[in-house]
Amino acid sequence: MKVRFFELAVGVFVLLGVAALFYLAIQVSNVTDYHDRDTYTVTAYFDNIGGLKTRAPVTVSGVRIGRVAEIRYDPEQFRAEVTLAIRAEHDYLPMDTQAAIHTAGLLGEQYIALEPGGDYDTLQDGDEVMFTQSALVLENLIGRFMTNMGSD
Amino acid sequence: MIDAIASLGRSSLNALVVFGRAFLFLLQVLASLDIVIRRFGLTVVQIYSVGVRSLLIIIVSGLFVGMVLGYQGYITLVNFGAAEALGGVVALSLVRELGPVVTALLFAGRAGSALTAELGLMKTTEQLSAMEMMAVNPYRRIFAPRFVAGFVSMPLLAAIFSAVGVIGGYIVGVGMLGVDSGAYFSQMQSVTDWNEDVLSGVIKSIVFGFVVTWIAVFQGFNAMPTSEGISRATTQTVVVSSLAVLGLDFILTGLMFGTG
Numbered sequence: 274m275k276v277r278f279f280e281l282a283v284g285v286f287v288l289l290g291v292a293a294l295f296y297l298a299i300q301v302s303n304v305t306d307y308h309d310r311d312t313y314t315v316t317a318y319f320d321n322i323g324g325l326k327t328r329a330p331v332t333v334s335g336v337r338i339g340r341v342a343e344i345r346y347d348p349e350q351f352r353a354e355v356t357l358a359i360r361a362e363h364d365y366l367p368m369d370t371q372a373a374i375h376t377a378g379l380l381g382e383q384y385i386a387l388e389p390g391g392d393y394d395t396l397q398d399g400d401e402v403m404f405t406q407s408a409l410v411l412e413n414l415i416g417r418f419m420t421n422m423g424s425d
Numbered sequence: 426m427i428d429a430i431a432s433l434g435r436s437s438l439n440a441l442v443v444f445g446r447a448f449l450f451l452l453q454v455l456a457s458l459d460i461v462i463r464r465f466g467l468t469v470v471q472i473y474s475v476g477v478r479s480l481l482i483i484i485v486s487g488l489f490v491g492m493v494l495g496y497q498g499y500i501t502l503v504n505f506g507a508a509e510a511l512g513g514v515v516a517l518s519l520v521r522e523l524g525p526v527v528t529a530l531l532f533a534g535r536a537g538s539a540l541t542a543e544l545g546l547m548k549t550t551e552q553l554s555a556m557e558m559m560a561v562n563p564y565r566r567i568f569a570p571r572f573v574a575g576f577v578s579m580p581l582l583a584a585i586f587s588a589v590g591v592i593g594g595y596i597v598g599v600g601m602l603g604v605d606s607g608a609y610f611s612q613m614q615s616v617t618d619w620n621e622d623v624l625s626g627v628i629k630s631i632v633f634g635f636v637v638t639w640i641a642v643f644q645g646f647n648a649m650p651t652s653e654g655i656s657r658a659t660t661q662t663v664v665v666s667s668l669a670v671l672g673l674d675f676i677l678t679g680l681m682f683g684t685g
Contacts (some may be wrong), residue, residue: 286578
């Protein structure tokens, strides 16, 4: 009887602990969309990626359809190679889709916005996004503004 | 002058001796861990007294810590017009830091001191020697189950603390201060990462559980067999394990988040 009570209480305790971990996993952290099960990857080359980080969102019209899987520097093209993992159900992106690095809000996180083109062929696994637009670097912008001011 | 240097040397040697004994003690406990599988009932009873009976204090403090975080976070964030980020602030601070650390401190006060006092009294009343006389190995019968119980309970308690704290932050943030409910959770999910944040917190709590239980059980084992000795050992447990938790937290945080 007594042993049974201990076992019961400990069982409830362990269940509570596991439930709490589960709650942290599902409700608090983003473990669910972390495992984008079926994805295909496309690469894009950018002159400058600004502050883009891996796992940053990839969006179309603001809707998230994937994440940045990998960022590395390509020493042959002298450009940053960004690998995008896009969920398999979004297989309708035209070949001439444009990728741009945008910033959420004024100081927010950077993400990749895709702008679909008009081509009939769609992007497949391993393809490259031809048209890219680099991140806006504030210093460059100010520099350009200053030179324009000077030439006037 | 020479006396002062000699006393410094003596106290450092004493500290080293205690540390060495604690380590040998740990090795002996680890060597007798098979009892946990062979007589699981012993461990279950210890998990009950160490874990289940700490539940109330953990849940209540988790709730209040979460509610205070909700208040303070809101007051700071609303200045920047970013009150919606409250969920992220509450969840990150709980999961990364406050959950493991505060749980470990409470655990040291609630369960660690009890362990030390119990074992110290066993030693004082010569129950441990009596066991040895009866050819019962106290490491297997007494120390190992308590050790495992503390080690298992801590991560569970820390997870409960964090989860309850998130709910506490929700009560204050959404219920009383009017942050949007959807924004609270979506912000939380967008900044909290399972591997980087939640699992780091779990690893921290496992380490803290290990250290606090080790200190508590060893202090009981090492206590002077007098009533004064027990009281000193109990105080030592709380002081040393609290300091160890805070110091280790600094090191672990540096290792986990320092380079990221």
